[in-house]
Amino acid sequence: MRRLIIASLLVVAAFGAASAQTGNDVPNMGRAPKQADGVGRLDLRVVDEQGNPVQGVRADLQSKRAGGFLCESWNWTDAHGVSVLPPLHMGKLTLKLSAKGFQTQTIQVDAASLDQPVRVTLVKKS
Numbered sequence: 128m129r130r131l132i133i134a135s136l137l138v139v140a141a142f143g144a145a146s147a148q149t150g151n152d153v154p155n156m157g158r159a160p161k162q163a164d165g166v167g168r169l170d171l172r173v174v175d176e177q178g179n180p181v182q183g184v185r186a187d188l189q190s191k192r193a194g195g196f197l198c199e200s201w202n203w204t205d206a207h208g209v210s211v212l213p214p215l216h217m218g219k220l221t222l223k224l225s226a227k228g229f230q231t232q233t234i235q236v237d238a239a240s241l242d243q244p245v246r247v248t249l250v251k252k253s
Contacts, residue, residue: 153207155242156170156211157243157244159242164216166215168211168212169188169220170210170211170241171210171212171245172209172247173204173208173209173226173247174247174248174249175251181208181249182206183226185225186201187199188221188236189221189223190219192216192219193218218238219235220237228252229252232247
């Protein structure tokens with residue numbers, strides 16, 4: 128019985144460490160806008176091809192609204208590969224990610240999906 132409890136605790140501890148490693152235990156800070164040109168916030172989770180968090184990724188977010196209005200924000204990922212980009216007025220969202228040793232990625236983000244973290248896998252430069 129004692130061995131079973133110890134084995135169970137080891138499994139729980141290992142799962143907890145894996146979850147913390149990828150930022151899964153960090154609360155979601157994203158917020159989808161309530162209207163077309165409303166205000167939202169992007170919660171970003173960045174990992175490498177092995178699923179390890181990538182620290183020091185520069186995330187640049189541009190929002191182009193109808194009429195040419197441009198709103199921009201930027202931030203860096205932390206040790207968990209997590210970054211929250213400040214609230215901004217929504218429009219067509221373009222997210223550019225760059226980090227030393229990785230290929231730069233530019234992706235389009237749907238503002239309606241911001242109620243969940245945006246998860247991106249970066250590819251190492253060859």
